[in-house]
Amino acid sequence: MGKKVLMQGNEACVMGAIAAGMRFFAGYPITPSTEIAEISAQELPKVGGRFLQMEDEISGAAAAIGASVAGVKAMTATSGPGFSLKQEHIGYAAEAEIPVVVVDVQRVGPSTGLPTSPAQGDLMQARWGTHGDHPAIVISPATVKETYLEAVRCFNLAEKYRTPVIFLMDEMVGHLREGIEIPEADELEVIDRTVNKNLTDEQAYAIPEGKYAPEMAPFGEGMHYNISGLFHDETGFPRGTAQSYEKFMNRLLDKVEKNRADIEKWEEKFLDDAEIAVVSFGGAARSAEEAVIEARKQGIKAGLFRPITVWPFPEKALEELAKKVKRFLVVENNAGQMVIEVKAHAGNVPVDFLGRFNGSVVDPDEVLAKLKEEA
Amino acid sequence: MASELINNTMRLRNLPHIWCPGCGNGILMRDVAQAITNLGLDRDKVVIVSGIGCSSRAAGYMNYNTLHTTHGRAIAFATGIKMAKPELTVIVITGDGDSSAIGGNHLIHAARRNIDLTVVVFNNNIYGMTGGQFSPTTPTGSFATTAPYGSIDRTFDLPTLAMGAGATYAARGSAYHVPQTTKLIQDGIAHKGFALIDCMAVCPTYYGRKNKKGDAVKMMTWQKDNVVLKAKADTMTPEELEGKAVIGCFRNEPNVPEYTAEYTKLIERLKKA
Amino acid sequence: MRNREEIRLVGSGGQGVILASVILAEAAILAGKNAAQSQSYGPEARGGACMAQAVISNGDLGFPKVRVPSFLMALTEQSLEKYGKNLPEDTIILVDSSLEIPDWLAARKYYQAPILQAAIEQVGKAQTANIVSVAVVNKILDLVPPEVLKEAVAARIPKGTEAANFKALEVGMNLL
Numbered sequence: 001m002g003k004k005v006l007m008q009g010n011e012a013c014v015m016g017a018i019a020a021g022m023r024f025f026a027g028y029p030i031t032p033s034t035e036i037a038e039i040s041a042q043e044l045p046k047v048g049g050r051f052l053q054m055e056d057e058i059s060g061a062a063a064a065i066g067a068s069v070a071g072v073k074a075m076t077a078t079s080g081p082g083f084s085l086k087q088e089h090i091g092y093a094a095e096a097e098i099p100v101v102v103v104d105v106q107r108v109g110p111s112t113g114l115p116t117s118p119a120q121g122d123l124m125q126a127r128w129g130t131h132g133d134h135p136a137i138v139i140s141p142a143t144v145k146e147t148y149l150e151a152v153r154c155f156n157l158a159e160k161y162r163t164p165v166i167f168l169m170d171e172m173v174g175h176l177r178e179g180i181e182i183p184e185a186d187e188l189e190v191i192d193r194t195v196n197k198n199l200t201d202e203q204a205y206a207i208p209e210g211k212y213a214p215e216m217a218p219f220g221e222g223m224h225y226n227i228s229g230l231f232h233d234e235t236g237f238p239r240g241t242a243q244s245y246e247k248f249m250n251r252l253l254d255k256v257e258k259n260r261a262d263i264e265k266w267e268e269k270f271l272d273d274a275e276i277a278v279v280s281f282g283g284a285a286r287s288a289e290e291a292v293i294e295a296r297k298q299g300i301k302a303g304l305f306r307p308i309t310v311w312p313f314p315e316k317a318l319e320e321l322a323k324k325v326k327r328f329l330v331v332e333n334n335a336g337q338m339v340i341e342v343k344a345h346a347g348n349v350p351v352d353f354l355g356r357f358n359g360s361v362v363d364p365d366e367v368l369a370k371l372k373e374e375a
Numbered sequence: 376m377a378s379e380l381i382n383n384t385m386r387l388r389n390l391p392h393i394w395c396p397g398c399g400n401g402i403l404m405r406d407v408a409q410a411i412t413n414l415g416l417d418r419d420k421v422v423i424v425s426g427i428g429c430s431s432r433a434a435g436y437m438n439y440n441t442l443h444t445t446h447g448r449a450i451a452f453a454t455g456i457k458m459a460k461p462e463l464t465v466i467v468i469t470g471d472g473d474s475s476a477i478g479g480n481h482l483i484h485a486a487r488r489n490i491d492l493t494v495v496v497f498n499n500n501i502y503g504m505t506g507g508q509f510s511p512t513t514p515t516g517s518f519a520t521t522a523p524y525g526s527i528d529r530t531f532d533l534p535t536l537a538m539g540a541g542a543t544y545a546a547r548g549s550a551y552h553v554p555q556t557t558k559l560i561q562d563g564i565a566h567k568g569f570a571l572i573d574c575m576a577v578c579p580t581y582y583g584r585k586n587k588k589g590d591a592v593k594m595m596t597w598q599k600d601n602v603v604l605k606a607k608a609d610t611m612t613p614e615e616l617e618g619k620a621v622i623g624c625f626r627n628e629p630n631v632p633e634y635t636a637e638y639t640k641l642i643e644r645l646k647k648a
Numbered sequence: 649m650r651n652r653e654e655i656r657l658v659g660s661g662g663q664g665v666i667l668a669s670v671i672l673a674e675a676a677i678l679a680g681k682n683a684a685q686s687q688s689y690g691p692e693a694r695g696g697a698c699m700a701q702a703v704i705s706n707g708d709l710g711f712p713k714v715r716v717p718s719f720l721m722a723l724t725e726q727s728l729e730k731y732g733k734n735l736p737e738d739t740i741i742l743v744d745s746s747l748e749i750p751d752w753l754a755a756r757k758y759y760q761a762p763i764l765q766a767a768i769e770q771v772g773k774a775q776t777a778n779i780v781s782v783a784v785v786n787k788i789l790d791l792v793p794p795e796v797l798k799e800a801v802a803a804r805i806p807k808g809t810e811a812a813n814f815k816a817l818e819v820g821m822n823l824l
Contacts (some may be wrong), residue, residue: 006673006674006683008683013592024458026461037780043435046645048642050458052454054451054484055483056479058448060631062451062481063455064455065455066442066452066453066454066455066458067456067458068455068459069442069455070456070463071457071460088445089445092445126798140701143712175686175687176684176685177670177684177686177707178683178685178712179677179683179709201438209523219422219442219456219463220419220420220422220440220463222419223440224418224439226434226435226441226442226443227441228434228435228444229443231446235620236436239389245619252569265699277483286711286712286713289710289711290710293710303497331635346477361713363715364711365715
């Protein structure tokens, strides 16, 4: 570990991304994500990377995907309204199987909302925002240090599965400054996309046995293949049948479904003997954890279950937990989104909900009061 | 038997193309392939990006690095590719609706940056893929499925639009004038900076039929008889040019700083510091 | 310092309380403590009452935001009114000497320092008031050694402004 420094969440996102090999950023200014663009503009050219301020949110996503097609690890970042605008291209990247990292530093909404106060109301949009069925990998950090490390994992998963990965931050973490020891390069696992140089042009989207992602070379390296938002077979063209399209769609979805063990990540605290499990993520989990610690001091057997990969939701882990605890309390800065998923996997265990979506972060005292009520 | 050009530049397995009989797009696609071939470009380094619409199917037929993107955003994707790997030659094939309606913002901003892209518009004055709605280049008064009483919309002149936004190369070609249009595209690709070539296509199926322009032959004959080369047009009076279309190069400014080259300089500058 | 300080700095937009809170948190990190910094964003940060905070802990940081301030510094009457009322007795309150002292504050213990005036008259630059203030806060709370505070200031100010800002630190250290 390097020297400990005070760093903002948005800055940690960029520095983690660069450590993961990001060499291209395209985006459009929007609070509370703007520092991600600003710091990218400052840092990328120093490492031979390139920054583009685009004319709008849509083109920011498009240019990032274009850069990735050319073989350069790329990211775009936005907040609330901009995340809505980027949705079409998240679907495009999923369909065309192009790695890209899309950061959404959530703010309270809908529409302009209360600029630019914290919220976590984009959890479901991050999963279901683009049209049509598609795989989704969404990661949500709770601390500045985790923001750095998970930014690296976003790129690793994007490259490994050749799919867009959404880094679902929130204003509380994005604008928070905390001490962080910057990891040395050799302390980080960095994954690059697998490229098979022996493929013919017609095998661009051929999938090796046991794998889920194609291995074609980037543009400019000797292959001449077609990338399209159309359903495609292994040639990259839409000349298959209903059966082949079904096979294609199932493979896309299986990228995530069959690799849950590799993609899922969550944190458990004080759950060994817990009677109440608090489920929370991102910035809200900071309040939840504080409340759990205080509840423990007061003799309440509370624990914390915190999804870090929020999509795919760690449902098996939650189902296991449901066998041990008497209640769940879901704490989020929205009107009730993760609670839907918890209820779907909690079996007969009662699920309570505490949400804030008025522009302020849910307060540890509120969580504690709720825990006392339930204990 | 396909010609040598087609053999060398097209994905034969994907041919014949899906365009309607008499459509101008096939001729224009061939012009692009001929222009690339004339320049002797390394096929590995040529990228064709397209959006959505009739024009944008061209990418799938052309045997290069091809990216068929979303509606209106081809230029934005192309900007990312060119910026990430400036050594690639990036050509955008787009339509009038794709480039100037839904994608108009990207067109003007790419022109403003003077990024080294070549945008070839297959301009058929109509939305063909969706069945004949008017586009920003449909002449005022024309009929379309969404202009059943005649369009009251004023039009974009694409080279003028691009020049207004800062394009350093702007030209117009036509489906009928193959050698001239090929040369205009070729010069646009060779140009180090943003280039737009507005190519007059013909759409007998929708634009032609809706507006009683006759069949494909008649529409091509119109181009033969009414298109004037710019050199000639420069000697004509406005009255003489009434009802004519002018093709040729309207602007070619080679010495304007190109965006990706400027960024490369910035990287070099920081390296020294 | 006490084991955990939850510091809130309030004033009007442009007075630099955000930078002041960043410097305090940075100094704490440099001194081997844990720290977090945040601020209120939004239109209220442009001219109205502006709030920045730093949480500093000798142990684990835990919740990174201020729950109950252990310390409040107010540079304007408006921000004092908004953030100062109803604080516990053991919250240390510091106000700029230019503020009219409301009855509720007069009824309790508080510190007063001519931060804004000192920046203008002793440093010669009104915009160094925030640096004057971090020295005052550091003195009251005994957060970090003065040389560490100076290092934190150096890390966060624009190049070329060192002379004025270091002078501001010196002035601040001698204000109380």
